[in-house]
Amino acid sequence: MAENRTAKAAQTRAGIVDAALTLFRSGGYDATTMRAIADEAGVSLGSAYYYFSGKEELVQAFYDQLQLEHAAAAETAYDRSAFADRLRGVMESFLDVAEPFHDFGGQFFRNAADPRSPLSPFSPESAPAREASTDLMRRAVEGSDLKVAPALRQELPDLLWLLHMGVVLFWVYDDSPGQRRTRALVAGLVPLVDRSIRLTRLPLVRGLVDDGLGVVRSLRG
Amino acid sequence: MAENRTAKAAQTRAGIVDAALTLFRSGGYDATTMRAIADEAGVSLGSAYYYFSGKEELVQAFYDQLQLEHAAAAETAYDRSAFADRLRGVMESFLDVAEPFHDFGGQFFRNAADPRSPLSPFSPESAPAREASTDLMRRAVEGSDLKVAPALRQELPDLLWLLHMGVVLFWVYDDSPGQRRTRALVAGLVPLVDRSIRLTRLPLVRGLVDDGLGVVRSLRG
DNA sequence: GTCTATAGTGGGATAGAC
């Protein structure tokens, strides 16, 4: 993928990514033209297309950086042992890290939503970022005080990642100042999730969960 | 909005929608140009833009038609009284109606995902289609044998609509032949939802649901 | 009020010379 034959090529490539990130930050996705990116990077339009198949591919670089920042910010969540605290920490740290990009997050999101796009969170190209993100959830579960049936525990990181995607979706659509409503959602959701998972041990609920896990597993295969 | 002064205008307008739908069907969204739509409809490019502000507005017409077809196809679901049967009927009838469009559904979906786009299912412009779709869920609940606390019953149509959106999301990403996996999801999900709602009457679960409804209501306000 | 013809802008993407 990112194997650049010469050092100079790698430098040119990095310069284009830098330029794109700068312009995306200040002007959003749609308003940032490939011409402006090439100009900012000091290369021709053709060169920009030599390194990147299109504007979309430049967004992947943006995502990767956001993911790294989220992972770093989530670190403090693992200081506590209560599952709810850890989960809330991971989810809130995303909101903190992503806040500066909220205004044009939707523009990125639009491209990510295309199933055929490599930018989709479910695409093979996104697998590394997806797994890194799922790992944040796995760590929230594994070091915590949460007691849960092994079968559910195994699926939990993936399910929590899906929940995280749902929160991100809500965040994208949230136009309240400082994304206040998404923060309220997380604050309300986390205790509910925590209690729901613990309720799993009730006999009547347990049967339901087992069947649910069966559906999940059958859809994977 | 769609008030056309003369019969001729209405005919021209309908012709353009028809042409767009035909071309979307055969070639997808991106590949269909406004020029081709105008040609197919036998009008000038300027005329196409006279009636529709752009390509996106043509998609809205497509959605509206799909919604109408779904409503018609869902009618048979209401013959039965068991809630699970009614819900499954509504959900499966969507899959039946939408199947011919699956291949380029994702391209539409990309535009719909932009929060600022009128095509978004949450936009004010989509309110009529959204409410019509929610009504299908309301009818699945209201004529059924389902016994559930009034507070939850009131929110149920909106919550089921959200679930439907989730299924549509899955459907968009589903590349199995005939969307077999989405059909399996619906078949697995419906009994789970049915049982979950009934479990709501358990004292321990009830407290959880009440709190969940509290979160939902606080997010609306 | 409905529609055409035409001309132009901007920007994503590509071809081919160097």
Place this chain on the structure above:
DNA sequence: GTCTATCCCACTATAGAC
């Protein structure tokens, strides 16, 4: 690897025919 020149198309604008 890099550039220039070009294509294509969404979209706008406008003058005027009917």
